[in-house]
Amino acid sequence: MTSAVNSDAQVEKLITGILATTRDGEADKFAAWKKPSDDIRRLVRHDYVRSLRRNLPYRELKTLVDAFTLAMPSFNREPVGMLSEERLSGWASELGLHFKAAPYAGDDGLALRGFYVTRSHGMLKRPLIYVNTAHHPLAVCSTFCHEVGHHMSAELLGEQNELVHFFFDADYAAHLEDPCELAADVMVSFAAYPEPIARKIFAVPWRWGLVARAKDLTEAALAEVVGHLKRFYGFDLMERIPAPQKLNYLSGMIHFAKLRWALLAEYDI
Numbered sequence: 001m002t003s004a005v006n007s008d009a010q011v012e013k014l015i016t017g018i019l020a021t022t023r024d025g026e027a028d029k030f031a032a033w034k035k036p037s038d039d040i041r042r043l044v045r046h047d048y049v050r051s052l053r054r055n056l057p058y059r060e061l062k063t064l065v066d067a068f069t070l071a072m073p074s075f076n077r078e079p080v081g082m083l084s085e086e087r088l089s090g091w092a093s094e095l096g097l098h099f100k101a102a103p104y105a106g107d108d109g110l111a112l113r114g115f116y117v118t119r120s121h122g123m124l125k126r127p128l129i130y131v132n133t134a135h136h137p138l139a140v141c142s143t144f145c146h147e148v149g150h151h152m153s154a155e156l157l158g159e160q161n162e163l164v165h166f167f168f169d170a171d172y173a174a175h176l177e178d179p180c181e182l183a184a185d186v187m188v189s190f191a192a193y194p195e196p197i198a199r200k201i202f203a204v205p206w207r208w209g210l211v212a213r214a215k216d217l218t219e220a221a222l223a224e225v226v227g228h229l230k231r232f233y234g235f236d237l238m239e240r241i242p243a244p245q246k247l248n249y250l251s252g253m254i255h256f257a258k259l260r261w262a263l264l265a266e267y268d269i
């Protein structure tokens with residue numbers, strides 16, 4: 001009988017194995033990562049309110065937000081901020097998770113943000129979160145929140161349709177059609193734009209109460225989003241990020257901001 005995977009060495013081996021097969025197994029995501037402008041066009045046009053209604057009922061959303069708030073009392077009241085690897089590791093261990101933070105940069109490795117492995121995979125005793133630290137620290141933190149979102153969904157809503165949930169910095173539009181990915185992304189949006197800030201940014205001129213307008217992203221609103229990320233996180237897309245990555249990060253910024261706006265418009269949260 002195979003014994004449960006529990007030691008650090010066994011977990012390392014599992015992660016190395018997953019990373020080694022990612023390239024071939026997820027070739028379409030790597031291809032999408034190389035064409036971020038296609039994704040941006042889809043995101044800008046997409047009606048986020050419709051996706052929320054279809055894929056994330058309020059009761060499930062509330063369950064996840066309550067669980068996050070239990071783990072982090074200032075959740076959706078203050079920005080989660082850029083937590084150090086030690087803090088992330090501490091949070092992971094409080095949640096009973098294996099945690100690995102390591103860079104994975106070579107050969108288009110930046111396409112990958114991280115992954116969540118359910119406990120059913122390879123006899124893992126505890127679920128596992130891996131974050132790719134080759135990314136900007138803000139991206140690393142948001143990857144962590146996304147993966148914790150998967151974990152909470154798996155624990156509380158029983159959603160474990162895949163053994164490994166990969167998070168690529170590409171094809172965010174696909175997340176909008178996948179209830180699991182959408183729920184995980186919603187947690188990132190709350191972490192970046194807690195309610196008081198969301199109400200401020202997404203007030204006029206977006207008029208977030210008007211559902212019909214939820215597919216618009218005005219230049220003024222995007223400027224607000226960029227300003228918020230700079231003020232709170234020192235994250236400056238134009239200055240700090242290497243050129244090839246800018247468009248990928250921009251698509252993420254548009255995605256999480258539109259999602260936050262839609263949450264306010266649809267669920268007033």
Ligand SMILES: [Zn+2]
Pocket residue numbers: 146150165166167180181184
């Ligand atoms: Zn995911």
